Amino acid sequence: MDDLFKPADDTASRPLAPGAVHMPGFAAPLEPALLAHIERIARAAPFRHLATPGGGRMSVGMTNCGDVGWYSDAAGYRYVETDPSTDRPWPKMPVMFLDLAVSAAEAAGYASFAPQGCLINRYEPGARMGLHQDRDENRVDAPVVSVSIGAKAIFSFGGPNRSDPCQRVLLMGGDVVVWGGPSRLYFHGVGAPRSPGFGDGVRYNLTFRACG
Template identity: 55%
Template sequence: MMQADLFADEKRDVELGPGAAILSRFALDAADALIAHIERMSVLSPFRHMETRGGKAMSVAMFNCGAWGWVSDRSGYRYDAIDPVTALPWPDLPTLFLDLANRAADALGFGGFVPDACLVNRYVVGSRLSLHQDRDERDRDAPIVSVSLGLPATFLWGGHKRNDRPARHRLFHGDVVVWGGPSRLVFHGVDELKDADHPSTGAMRYNLTFRKTR
């Protein structure tokens, strides 16, 4: 099994479009602490494979933290303050998470970003996320901040139409993607995760996606 990140570039910030960029290694210094928080919170709110409207289980397992959590089932997609698995509020957003999201947004000119939701996704080999827009938030003036931890993944960055051909960008441990403004509703996704091993997460990838829903 190949060791992940062996051939990652040292520094490779990438401009994706107006108001959108990959910030290389932006979260690297905090990565171990972020993973420790994920593991602690997953005891309170376990990872689960949510259903799509069509009744199919998503290949990516997830839970939420913050005042609001994204929920998907046969009735549709929405934000809810209560975890449907535990019937309790979602775990609080750790201060470390809030600080990182705020600094990353500020780096692209989105000052004062205070997310009220964080989707915590867990990818295993074969997991993927099809092209989609983030449209369930009432506040679309705020950006999306996405943090990659563990195995590298191929990020798909499309256009404003579903059939626009996406560009492919490699994301590595500690990379952060920010998109907002004119790029806020760009279609994006994650290609199928390949088999490898990462010293921090083993054969997994975590993704933190910060949003301001209201």
């Protein structure tokens, strides 16, 4: 088990499934600048623990930037153009975010990716994301681009059914995972962050999507 948490000794892209690829260290040089952007976004649209339709509370803190933001409450999962907490538009997506998402998608074989929103997740110690599909977008023909920042964590990537076996992939700060095409609706999840990381083991995740 412990050998899962050793840093990768290379930065070669690694296929996870048809249409899915893990790119170790792809965004590593940008981590400090990405974190600075996250902090500015969070001052305008603070992280919050959203309610689920079933009445639970997500352990992961969330905010958004871009034209739309992902949101959840008793009414369901959906994208909204304004922050329900302030009734103001979500903060503008930084150019660095957009350039990173487009270049990562292109490197993974997806040209002309045009994300409309970026969901920013904050994983404090103990926070995790269970297996789920990214299926709230109208554009499931476009890939998902996921960027890890800060503490390391295990990413589980399964198949089209929740019961399918999962691969367990160590994600370090600066790693990028892109999935689309045949694997666009595969189940996936993230375990609790492992130190070291920003702020005593905090992990951030940027998830870029074309929403509709």
